[in-house]
Amino acid sequence: MKQHSFEELHQSTWRQIEDSLEKPAQGDNSRILAQNYLLLCQHLAIAKERLYDAALVERLNNLVLALYRELYRYRAETRLNFYAFFKRDFPLAIYRHRYFVLLSFLVFVLPGLIAGAWTFFDEAAVYSILDAPQVRQVERMYDPEARKLGREREADTDIYMFGFYIKNNISVAFRCFAGGMVLGIGTLLVLFFNGMFIGSIAGHLTRLDYVDTFYPFVVGHGSFELTAIVFSGAAGLRLGYALINPGQFTRLDSLRQAGRDVVPLLYGIFLMLVIAAFLEAFWSSSTLLSIEVKYAVGALLWVLVLLYSFSGRRYGSR
Amino acid sequence: MLDTRYRVEIPGGINLDAQVVGPIPRFFAFAIDLCIRGVIIFVLSLMSIPFGTFGVGGGFFLILLFAIEWLYPVLFEVFWRGQTPGKKALGISVINDDLTPVSLGTSLVRNLLRTVDFLPLFYLAGLVTMLSNRHFQRLGDLAAGTLVISVRESARAAPVPDIEPLAPSTPLLRTEQTSIIDFLQRSPQLSGPRQQELADILEGVTHQKGDDGVRQLHRIGAWFLGLR
Numbered sequence: 001m002k003q004h005s006f007e008e009l010h011q012s013t014w015r016q017i018e019d020s021l022e023k024p025a026q027g028d029n030s031r032i033l034a035q036n037y038l039l040l041c042q043h044l045a046i047a048k049e050r051l052y053d054a055a056l057v058e059r060l061n062n063l064v065l066a067l068y069r070e071l072y073r074y075r076a077e078t079r080l081n082f083y084a085f086f087k088r089d090f091p092l093a094i095y096r097h098r099y100f101v102l103l104s105f106l107v108f109v110l111p112g113l114i115a116g117a118w119t120f121f122d123e124a125a126v127y128s129i130l131d132a133p134q135v136r137q138v139e140r141m142y143d144p145e146a147r148k149l150g151r152e153r154e155a156d157t158d159i160y161m162f163g164f165y166i167k168n169n170i171s172v173a174f175r176c177f178a179g180g181m182v183l184g185i186g187t188l189l190v191l192f193f194n195g196m197f198i199g200s201i202a203g204h205l206t207r208l209d210y211v212d213t214f215y216p217f218v219v220g221h222g223s224f225e226l227t228a229i230v231f232s233g234a235a236g237l238r239l240g241y242a243l244i245n246p247g248q249f250t251r252l253d254s255l256r257q258a259g260r261d262v263v264p265l266l267y268g269i270f271l272m273l274v275i276a277a278f279l280e281a282f283w284s285s286s287t288l289l290s291i292e293v294k295y296a297v298g299a300l301l302w303v304l305v306l307l308y309s310f311s312g313r314r315y316g317s318r
Numbered sequence: 319m320l321d322t323r324y325r326v327e328i329p330g331g332i333n334l335d336a337q338v339v340g341p342i343p344r345f346f347a348f349a350i351d352l353c354i355r356g357v358i359i360f361v362l363s364l365m366s367i368p369f370g371t372f373g374v375g376g377g378f379f380l381i382l383l384f385a386i387e388w389l390y391p392v393l394f395e396v397f398w399r400g401q402t403p404g405k406k407a408l409g410i411s412v413i414n415d416d417l418t419p420v421s422l423g424t425s426l427v428r429n430l431l432r433t434v435d436f437l438p439l440f441y442l443a444g445l446v447t448m449l450s451n452r453h454f455q456r457l458g459d460l461a462a463g464t465l466v467i468s469v470r471e472s473a474r475a476a477p478v479p480d481i482e483p484l485a486p487s488t489p490l491l492r493t494e495q496t497s498i499i500d501f502l503q504r505s506p507q508l509s510g511p512r513q514q515e516l517a518d519i520l521e522g523v524t525h526q527k528g529d530d531g532v533r534q535l536h537r538i539g540a541w542f543l544g545l546r
Contacts, residue, residue: 062471064330065336159373159378167383
């Protein structure tokens with residue numbers, strides 16, 4: 001068949017499909033979509049085999065591409081499964097990245113402990129790590145005389161602080177993950193310095209005997225926040241390790257695999273930090289609740305978060 | 319060889335081609351998105367002032383700022399056929415490297431890694447990476463396994479003018495026939511002298527030179543197309 005006859009024969013079908021792609025029909029049109037897709041695949045194959053001209057092949061190619069993309073379009077209703085995510089995907093991802101989680105934990109916590117001990121025993125040490133205005137700000141935030149705890153002086157509502165924590169903490173976690181792309185070095189730096197800052201602040205405030213304001217404040221949301229930072233470090237380290245030691249894959253394939261594998265961690269980190277921001281803004285900052293209640297709830301949250309984090313072990317054989 | 323064609327065999331049993339796009343259109347798309355984001359942030363900051371800069375208004379403003387910084391590209395790419403408004407304006411689209419649409423996970427990875435592509439400043443790392451691999455992928459694209467392709471409508475072939483078809487005097491191979499058809503269909507985009515120059519190469523087929531040769535070749539092309 002000559003090209004001209006072929007085009008004449010199918011012209012109206014192609015037009016129809018092109019129109020339907022511009023204005024997709026309401027409801028479930030997957031059956032029609034699939035039929036059109038198979039038909040057009042065949043037409044494209046014929047056009048190529050018979051060496052019809054480039055314009056026609058390109059037109060059919062673009063039509064198949066558009067149908068293909070429509071057919072495999074992201075459908076939230078079939079892809080997002082919250083139950084499976086919480087029950088299996090997230091804990092499993094944590095379990096499969098357990099060595100990265102461990103490394104991330106150590107790089108975060110060890111500098112924290114050392115800096116904490118140093119600032120606790122040495123009055124001047126905190127100024128080697130933080131500058132003077134930062135130290136004053138932290139002291140003011142946890143001053144036992146403060147009306148609201150852990151808050152900038154200007155902030156006058158919990159909602160402001162909620163927004164503040166969302167923006168800052170999640171950005172830090174995302175950057176911590178992204179730093180993994182630089183052979184993991186960026187991630188290590190973010191973990192190390194954040195650990196050191198947090199540790200030095202804790203040590204300094206303990207030395208000042210602000211114990212009853214600082215620890216009840218951080219114990220509640222710390223469970224979600226610190227754990228999420230460790231997970232974001234693990235996700236970043238996974239990327240870095242994929243580049244350093246690709247094993248039997250090419251570096252590119254290894255990186256892509258890592259990129260796919262850490263996705264559940266990213267979702268989880270995001271959700272955990274939203275919860276942490278909520279707790280930090282509305283629960284931790286409250287001065288009405290007694291210290292005992294805060295410690296009790298904080299301990300409970302820590303137990304729950306840790307139990308959940310280790311719950312992926314049951315899928316251990318994978 | 320610099321070839322922007324990206325070919326994948328899809329389950330339909332055929333090879334599907336896509337055109338990957340380079341840094342320039344992507345830069346313009348990014349610039350448009352940046353302007354849109356800037357305007358949104360400006361409007362939101364004005365709107366939040368009456369509700370207290372450090373109060374409820376400020377809180378919502380910070381949350382939206384976060385969303386615009388990190389989630390704007392992700393949500394558009396996933397729920398708007400791989401296109402942010404800037405990409406739509408430029409006719410480009412993000413797609414998985416198997417030519418399926420991006421999903422939430424892949425889009426999230428490629429956009430979070432923007433931070434690294436930005437390093438040390440103004441997307442230098444991204445640009446260098448883009449220019450050093452075949453498919454113009456920046457670091458985020460490499461990790462997520464995504465591409466940016468052109469989804470511009472292909473120019474429809476101009477309708478072939480009424481020419482009387484003519485059977486060639488010599489039998490020709492299919493590939494040769496295709497070249498002559500392509501010549502016919504592209505001739506509106508070629509200057510007269512260039513057409514003559516090309517047609518003169520085939521003097522052995524048309525037995526004519528200059529303008530007559532071009533006309534002869536068009537008629538043969540029409541014959542191969544199947545016009546009667």
